[in-house]
Amino acid sequence: MTLPIPAIDLRDGxxxxxxxxxxxxxxxxxxxxxxxxxxYAQEGATWLHVVDLDGARSGHFENLPTLxxxxxxxxxxxxxxxxxxxxxxxxxxxxxxxARVVVGSIAIREPxxxxxxxxxxxxxxxxxxxxxxxxxxxxxxxxxxxxxxEDRTLDDLLPFYEAAGARHLLCTDIDRDGTMTGPNTALYxxxxxxxxxxxxxxxxxxxSLHDVAGLAFQGVAGVILGRSxxxxxxxxxxxxAVTTKxxxxx
Numbered sequence: 043m044t045l046p047i048p049a050i051d052l053r054d055g056x057x058x059x060x061x062x063x064x065x066x067x068x069x070x071x072x073x074x075x076x077x078x079x080x081x082y083a084q085e086g087a088t089w090l091h092v093v094d095l096d097g098a099r100s101g102h103f104e105n106l107p108t109l110x111x112x113x114x115x116x117x118x119x120x121x122x123x124x125x126x127x128x129x130x131x132x133x134x135x136x137x138x139x140x141a142r143v144v145v146g147s148i149a150i151r152e153p154x155x156x157x158x159x160x161x162x163x164x165x166x167x168x169x170x171x172x173x174x175x176x177x178x179x180x181x182x183x184x185x186x187x188x189x190x191x192e193d194r195t196l197d198d199l200l201p202f203y204e205a206a207g208a209r210h211l212l213c214t215d216i217d218r219d220g221t222m223t224g225p226n227t228a229l230y231x232x233x234x235x236x237x238x239x240x241x242x243x244x245x246x247x248x249x250s251l252h253d254v255a256g257l258a259f260q261g262v263a264g265v266i267l268g269r270s271x272x273x274x275x276x277x278x279x280x281x282x283a284v285t286t287k288x289x290x291x292x
Contacts, residue, residue, distance in 0.1 A: 043289035044258035046281035049091040049268040052105040063188035083118040085278035097125025098187035113139030146171035147185035157206035165209035173214040200237040211240040218247030258288035
């Protein structure tokens with residue numbers, strides 16, 4: 043069954059959302075991050091996705107105390123990233139109570155290192171974040187909080203990581219992130235064709251329960267829900283009901 047996964051993006055200890063990954067186009071929400079995590083858990087969420095946006099750019103864990111408090115919320119498993127630059131960063135997040143460590147920039151720049159972490163810690167502990175933009179007919183992979191361009195493409199790395207034993211892939215169409223324009227279902231069909239054994243978490247553009255249902259019927263493992271939940275387009279409970287129904291129909 044497809045799992046709806048609420049997202050909390052942190053900047054300066056606040057809950058924020060960016061528009062297409064642009065740090066200059068930020069919306070700040072008047073939610074306490076820990077209280078918001080507790081609310082999502084009370085509404086039925088079992089997993090939460092957390093991003094340290096400051097850390098994603100700087101390479102340091104700048105919101106670690108807040109992340110640790112979120113990771114202690116009862117009944118909620120946390121996958122988190124932003125700022126992972128080496129294996130010490132992976133260990134620090136796991137020691138902080140994070141269930142899965144999300145690796146993005148380093149997964150693009152140092153795939154051999156990340157493949158070694160998958161072997162060492164197990165595929166359940168690592169989530170690859172290969173967030174992408176379609177440019178010149180190729181799915182490019184920017185890094186450092188989506189601010190730096192890299193040479194490798196999505197099509198280059200997916201087969202490599204599948205062969206390395208990776209299990210979890212978070213894939214965002216950056217041009218849809220925070221836009222409320224609908225998810226890029228063609229991207230996830232493309233990913234499934236290249237690396238069919240990966241459990242894909244779809245992210246970017248989800249605006250309605252119809253979008254959630256469409257992704258569930260497409261067979262993704264998870265749907266990341268950010269702005270849509272924060273703005274009250276639908277509730278976590280409603281998203282769970284939709285994915286449960288879709289799962290029963292498949």
